Each structure stands twice: as structure tokens, then as C-alpha cells.
Amino acid sequence: MGIAVEALDHVNIITGDLDGTAEFYADVFGLERRDAPPPLTPQNAQWMYDKEDRAIFHINSLDCPRTYQREVQHGPTGSIHHVALRCNGHDAMLKRLEDKGLDCQTNHIEAIGLRQIFTMDPNGVLLELNYFGE
Numbered sequence: 607m608g609i610a611v612e613a614l615d616h617v618n619i620i621t622g623d624l625d626g627t628a629e630f631y632a633d634v635f636g637l638e639r640r641d642a643p644p645p646l647t648p649q650n651a652q653w654m655y656d657k658e659d660r661a662i663f664h665i666n667s668l669d670c671p672r673t674y675q676r677e678v679q680h681g682p683t684g685s686i687h688h689v690a691l692r693c694n695g696h697d698a699m700l701k702r703l704e705d706k707g708l709d710c711q712t713n714h715i716e717a718i719g720l721r722q723i724f725t726m727d728p729n730g731v732l733l734e735l736n737y738f739g740e
Contacts, residue, residue: 616653617689618664620678621729627665628652630728634702635691637663646670662691688724688732696721696737 621627631637631654642651642664650670653661666672693699703710703725713722723735 614662616660616662616664617731618666619727619729619731620666620668620670622668623728624650624652624665624667627728628654631663631665634706634708642666688734690734690736693735693737694740696723696740699723699735 619627628639632639635654637654637656640653640655640661641648642653646666650667652665654663654665656662668678700710700712700723703723708725710723710725713724714720715722719739721737721740723737725733725735727733
């Protein structure tokens with residue numbers, strides 16, 4: 607059997623504003639906020655679940671224990687340029703971002719039927735929202 611990547615599992619975001627970040631992902635994307643499993647606590651980790659019951663964003667406080675320790679800084683995410691999410695509801699999302707006063711940029715790649723929206727989360731993580739066939 608060969609080796610293959612099956613799908614994006616999750617994105618981990620380290621933040622000084624756990625509640626604000628979790629609220630952003632719940633409010634803007636409709637993700638469900640849940641406490642992370644032990645030994646993490648509700649005060650240091652929240653996981654954001656999609657409609658398929660997958661924890662796609664793991665949000666951790668600055669003091670949350672980590673298996674792999676490294677320095678993190680607020681703002682542009684080092685070598686990671688962006689996180690891409692396959693989405694639906696392009697026009698509704700544009701309106702939601704506008705209603706919330708969030709900056710965004712759009713792009714259209716006609717050759718593959720892809721419309722994109724780019725926006726930042728409260729921690730400076732660039733999000734690429736991909737809409738195929740819309």
C-alpha cells in the first residue's frame with residue numbers, strides 16, 4: 607500500500623484571545639465551538655467543528671501545553687501563507703464579511719470554475735475560501 611494524504615485534518619491557531627478567536631470562527635463560518643478533550647481544558651483550548659463533526663480548527667491559548675514547543679507570534683504565520691477551505695455560499699459569505707466590517711479580497715479563476723474570497727482571522731491568519739462551480 608502506498609502513502610497518500612487523504613484530506614486536511616485541522617489547523618492549529620495559538621492566540622492571546624481564545625474566546626474572540628473561537629467566536630470569530632463560530633460567527634463567520636457557523637462552526638460549532640466545543641471544549642477540547644482532556645488533558646486540555648476549556649480555558650486553554652477550544653475546537654471548532656464543521657457540519658461533518660470534524661474538529662477542523664484547534665484554537666489554543668498562549669499558555670496551552672503543547673507536545674512540540676516553538677515560539678509563536680501574532681500576525682503573519684511564518685512560512686504558512688494561508689489556510690484554504692472548500693466552501694459553498696459565495697455571495698452569502700461576501701455579504702456576511704461586509705456586514706461584519708471585515709476586509710476581504712476576491713479572485714476568479716475561470717479556467718477551473720473557482721471563485722475565491724481571502725480574509726484574515728483575528729490573529730492575522732489568512733483564510734482562502736474556495737467556491738467551485740458557483
